[in-house]
Amino acid sequence: MNIDIVCKIIFTILVVIFIVTTVVKRFCYFKPIEKYKETQEDYTIFKHNHIVGWLLKNKDSDKIVMFCHGYNGNISHRENKYIELFKMGYTVLTFDYSGFGKTSGIPSEQRLYEDASSILSMIKKTYENKNILIYGESMGCPVAIYVARRFNLGLVILESPLISIKGVIDNKHCLLKLVSFLFNDFDIKKYLLGYKGKILLLHSTDDEVVPYDSIFTINNHITKHIPMTGSHKFPNIPWDKIQEFINESN
Template identity: 30%
Template sequence: MSKKLLIGIFKWLLGFYLVVLLLLYLFQDKIIFQATSLPQDFKFSFDQQFDEKTFTTPDGVALNTLFFPANGKSKGLIFYCHGNRRNLKTWGRFARSFTKNGYDIFMWDYRGFGKSEGKPSEYNIFSDAEFIYDKMSEKYPENKIIVYGRSLGTGVATKLAAGYSPKKLLLETPYYSMADVGKKQFPFLPYSLLIKHPFRTDRYILKVKCPIHIFHGTDDELVPYESSLDLAKVLNKEPTELITTIEGGGHRGLERFDEYQIRLSELLEN
């Protein structure tokens, strides 16, 4: 193969690589925040009692929220931070796992999701989480609040718990950082230089003072199980102490496994 041809191939590969980097940088918001909006007059429908409420942030953005009361006497509140897709129309269906265990549950849509206004970003989601948490802590003492995060929401929940003193922090399919998620999928890209929304769970979790527990499936195709093992190393904890491992569990659907429901009930009982 001639030197000229090799140089030509190298230039083509370099150009392709740079285009990939540019596209990743430009479209990462759509990749990270896969929001689905809802019309403002949309009527939610669930097979249990709920209340819908809108909170207006200090900068004037309306955030849509749902509240599901516990079955029977309430033990406290689950402050639920959901994943990066869909909206409360979908996430509301997961409330029963908590209400049947005696907890009220509060869910909210990030900016741009569902009926919530605005545009999502790491900064906006973090500030909105603190704003709404402050509202909830006016009604519930912190020793009665459990912060729960799922997927994207695990970084949000961990950052929130790091700045407050909730009863517990529960994480479902957490990531080490947003750059780490990318590296595990496509290790040849310099994510640490490109990511605008780093979501550094590995840093936030070191500042969390309350008990932490993780749920993760071994067959998670989006956020590998190794991410939770890496977080256990950060905390200097044995994986069996920190993680409920769901054998064969993927990134979605852990609530269908008996191991998840049994361990969740145990955590909500104590």
């Protein structure tokens, strides 16, 4: 075969792979929703740079939870979790990443890390490290670990953690499995290395998005693991056991 034809075929394949990879990372990783759902509580709305978030202030507490949500919806879709954390005696701060809810911008892996770091820097102006708890949900778990390690925070809760995008693709029966090595984003193991704080892992044995057995690859980094039931989006969270873990860790 003519060398020029071979080069053109290879070039075309590389271009197609690049386009597919770019499209998947832009439009499949994230499923943001701009419109808020109606809420039960009255939140203090804040804007920090381009980031919009909510604060549920607990006047009787000097502790705060920074909530890093998952890949879909916006901050209004997790209100039941904020209320439970508030009942535990925490002020709850939640925020939307770039491109989610009322926060401007375009989401990307690095952008999520930068958004969370910016919010945590703001929190640290008011709260000491020992009084800050990071709660990560799904894709928000790599984000939570990233900022916890970067700012040397001592306590993290990981709910249904995404181990990596590659792991999710490998679990699906689709053509992307052939090039899953290109999707090495949100690799939580990379950020668990070197983290010295305590981690509570919550994961459902029924999870249809992130298989339960995938978490065994990170178990040696986990302080305590509590199995759950329910789907990835609607797990049955054992809030009483979370409270016990927090009490034991303080």
